[in-house]
Amino acid sequence: MALLTQDAQEIHQDALLPDRIPRHVAIIMDGNGRWAKARGLPRTEGHRQGTENLRKILRACVEFGVEILTIYAFSTENWARPAAEVQMLMKILEMVIDRELKDLDANGVQIRHIGELRGIAPGLQKKIRQACEYTRNNHKLILNVAFNYGGRDEIVHAVRRIVEDHIPIEKIDESLISRYLYTSDLPDPDLIIRTSGELRVSNFLIWQGAYSELYSTPTYWPDFDKEALRSALIAYGQRKRRFGQTDEQIVP
Numbered sequence: 626m627a628l629l630t631q632d633a634q635e636i637h638q639d640a641l642l643p644d645r646i647p648r649h650v651a652i653i654m655d656g657n658g659r660w661a662k663a664r665g666l667p668r669t670e671g672h673r674q675g676t677e678n679l680r681k682i683l684r685a686c687v688e689f690g691v692e693i694l695t696i697y698a699f700s701t702e703n704w705a706r707p708a709a710e711v712q713m714l715m716k717i718l719e720m721v722i723d724r725e726l727k728d729l730d731a732n733g734v735q736i737r738h739i740g741e742l743r744g745i746a747p748g749l750q751k752k753i754r755q756a757c758e759y760t761r762n763n764h765k766l767i768l769n770v771a772f773n774y775g776g777r778d779e780i781v782h783a784v785r786r787i788v789e790d791h792i793p794i795e796k797i798d799e800s801l802i803s804r805y806l807y808t809s810d811l812p813d814p815d816l817i818i819r820t821s822g823e824l825r826v827s828n829f830l831i832w833q834g835a836y837s838e839l840y841s842t843p844t845y846w847p848d849f850d851k852e853a854l855r856s857a858l859i860a861y862g863q864r865k866r867r868f869g870q871t872d873e874q875i876v877p
């Protein structure tokens with residue numbers, strides 16, 4: 626009997642429990658370049674495989690019951706990469722919108738953009754706006770695409786708009802600042818995953834991620850498959866989120 630209980634506990638620990646699924650998962654999709662290099666392929670091939678992988682992870686998120694997926698696709702710092710790679714990353718977003726929009730829409734995915742549209746080529750800006758508009762009534766999964774996004778930049782823009790709106794100083798608190806961010810109506814990410822083994826947040830959701838659980842895996846993004854996502858979600862389910870409180874104060 627004791628053994629049975631132990632077995633049951635082990636199964637329980639390795640299982641994905643419906644009430645322990647994070648509502649909002651954010652991913653730093655890192656390691657495309659190293660994935661390609663390890664295979665003697667050009668970096669562009671890593672980004673191509675990374676894009677293919679994104680399709681699979683999107684499907685897996687819907688299947689696992691994740692409600693919001695935020696992906697770090699192009700940071701404000703990525704402009705400093707070689708021009709050809711910047712061009713390729715722009716082209717990828719354009720291709721994803723052109724080729725996948727209908728399919729994403731049919732699967733109930735609501736596309737949102739976080740980041741600065743200014744700075745992106747006008748044609749691509751238009752496509753991003755159209756994709757968001759086209760899918761705005763979908764509710765199966767919110768796909769938040771961080772593109773030309775930086776956490777510090779986001780806070781600078783929020784502060785500028787707060788000043789422009791003449792908000793009185795006594796009205797400025799954490800919830801007001803949250804409402805001025807790109808993610809204003811979304812819950813903060815419960816889980817931030819970073820692939821490729823790096824242990825940094827790299828200017829990603831630095832305000833919203835204050836209490837997010839962090840998960841790092843050595844797997845490069847193109848290899849981060851459904852089972853890898855399952856492992857990350859299971860690890861999340863085993864974390865104790867205390868939000869600054871003590872263990873005793875937390876009601877399971």
Ligand code: FPP
Nearest residue numbers: 654655656657658659675676698717718721
């Ligand atoms: C990091 O890998 C990845 C990126 C900067 C781009 C991520 C883009 C995709 C996965 C494609 C999907 C894109 C869109 C726009 C939907 P890295 O190049 O920094 O890899 P490395 O650290 O190994 O060099």
